[in-house]
Amino acid sequence: MSTAESNVDRLYETLRRMAADFAFKPDARINESALAAQLHASRTPIREALNRLVAEGFLTFRSGRGFFCRPLDPARVLDLYQARVAIECEAVRLACAHATTTQIEELRNWLDMIAPDYGPQTDVARMLELDEDFHRRLTALSGNAELIRLLDNLNDRIRYVRMIDLRRMQSGAVPQRDPVAAHRRILDSLASRNADAAASSMRKHIERRRDEVTEAVRAAYAQLYVPDA
Amino acid sequence: MSTAESNVDRLYETLRRMAADFAFKPDARINESALAAQLHASRTPIREALNRLVAEGFLTFRSGRGFFCRPLDPARVLDLYQARVAIECEAVRLACAHATTTQIEELRNWLDMIAPDYGPQTDVARMLELDEDFHRRLTALSGNAELIRLLDNLNDRIRYVRMIDLRRMQSGAVPQRDPVAAHRRILDSLASRNADAAASSMRKHIERRRDEVTEAVRAAYAQLYVPDA
DNA sequence: ACATGCAAGGCTGTATGCAATTTTGCATGC
DNA sequence: GCATGCAAAATTGCATACAGCCTTGCATGT
Structure with missing residues (x-):
């Protein structure tokens, strides 16, 4: 060997x-x-x-x-995003019930720490990594290993399309929103143990990308089929 | 070959x-x-x-x-049930938005048809099959193939413990509730397109088993480790 | 009596070979 | 020109063989 x-x-x-x-x-x-x-x-x-x-x-x-x-088909990507909504909304609900205040503060500190890295000028791969990392840490606060497993799998399968989506955003095709702000909002609801609000923020945060990503998948089609490997 | x-x-x-x-x-x-x-x-x-x-x-x-x-450990089983809550609540929400009235009526007819089969006297395996079938059909109304996939996987991994749980219920250890009633309630909310109510009913329906199943896992421990295969 | 090291056995990791099946390209007939 | 059938080539399906690791049980020494 x-x-x-x-x-x-x-x-x-x-x-x-x-x-x-x-x-x-x-x-x-x-x-x-x-x-x-x-x-x-x-x-x-x-x-x-x-x-x-x-x-x-x-x-x-x-x-x-x-x-x-696997085929790259817009409907499937939507399915995956919807599954993320399912997993992450429930995860944040569970986190409201089970996460310790210390854990929540640690996540907030982490967010403050990486916030400077997380702007429109940042490398796309790095930004995606930070975003996934936040969602993963948040899901981890649910204390549910299965939800983490499922989220990891979904992220792996969505990553390619997200990358394309982020590139489009950075190239100015879509008005850029502060990604950290949405994360802070979710954390605030979590800190005040408001499960409904936290889940609702999470849902909006994830669903907001839906149309963008539909567009991104079309771009991916072009990018995949034109250049011959 | x-x-x-x-x-x-x-x-x-x-x-x-x-x-x-x-x-x-x-x-x-x-x-x-x-x-x-x-x-x-x-x-x-x-x-x-x-x-x-x-x-x-x-x-x-x-x-x-x-x-x-895989280890058979109560915490893991709880994780799986919680994942079911995540998947199925979101599925029923999506179904409220996307399922046609015809589809909903078809599911209700199916439920009426199998209702006689679905009593305390029924074979445990048959009952489990019918229950899984209902939940699967309902999830299918979301139109989301990924959610179905995830639910199938969860059900496969929970089935063993559910079986033990059902056996205990049938042996009278736990007061029996009418399982079809809860399903009808969810369908009613779905038919009136009340996503919050449907999701809430679904959540309660699944979570209600939680403590029962914790007990069932302990029983499973005994059943697994005592008889030598 | 207990810890430690060693050796043998069992089991996993993977390369390879061959049979069966699918694919593909071509020839033939309509 | 298009469909059809056939044969060759490519590819998968799987059994087997062997090399190296992990385990385990015994022996030895303290």
Whole structure:
């Protein structure tokens, strides 16, 4: 075994990233042998990783025909966003009930700390990372490991489109809103233990992107099908 | 290849059922070779199926050590129920907005049709099936494929404990409530397009089982660890 | 009696080979 | 020109083999 720590884990992570970034074009067949050669591994571990990605919703599998990249379709993206609403609204409700005041203050401090980093001039990837991080930390305050798991999965599958959405926003196509403000509002409701208000803020915060993202998916279509890899 | 249609699919289904039913005891290591011999297959397809089950939350995997059955722990079961609340409440909200009146009436007719089957005298497995079916159909009215996917997965992972819970109810340990009544109440709110009321009914309906299920998990502990397989 | 190190066995990690199936390109007939 | 059938090539499905790690039980020393 080549690496002392874990060869297959990095293999899996690589494939996961490739799937998340649409390194495989939507609906395209995935050639196991080619992948194996490209990643300097054999087909067996590749197939294991691909099977996991199927279960996680990144790929599809047709018996006897192999693995395919998931389609990139606006309706699906909306579904994923709606699922985020479900998960995160309930998470913030639970956080209202269960999170300690100390935990909430820690999250507020974290938000204050990274706030300067979080402006229109920031690198898109960094901004996305910070945004996901906030939502993840907030969800973690629910104390519910399953909700965190589900959110992580959804974020992985949405990330590509969000990136495109953020690029459009930064390029000025859409009026830019202060992203930190919405987060502070949610935290305020959480601090005052107002579950309905917190959930409502969260819902609006996430749903607000819906139309933007629909647009972004159309842009993604163009970006995916035009440049030949 | 033995079966014309698909050998690995049935293999996967078998393992999935075994995992759902805790044919592997919680936290027990899963021996790939033994499984392969038992199911008349080789390790390769077994491992592929196990990897999928890891991604679906049925099993855990530790690099270099193999696959393990998920632990059966009350806190986790609560997490899963809470996730159901998140998914189903949002689903019924979406259904209020998007489902056609015809669809709602169809669901009500279905409920009327199966209502006679759905009493205290009914077989536990049948009752569970009907209950899951109702919730699934309701979630389907959201028109959101991702929410259905998530609910299916949660139900698969909760089913074992629900079964035990239902058995206790039927044996008279807990005062029996009419399960159809709660479903009708949710449908009524849905029919009148009252999203808040529908979500609220759904939340109460699911959360009501919480303490029962906590008890049921303790019973499951006993049932799992005493009889030697 | 208890801790520690070592060795053997078992199990996982993955490469590879082959059979079966699907795909594809071409030839043939309508 | 288009559909159809066939054969070759590519690809998947899976069994097997083997290398290396993890576990475990025993022996040895304190």
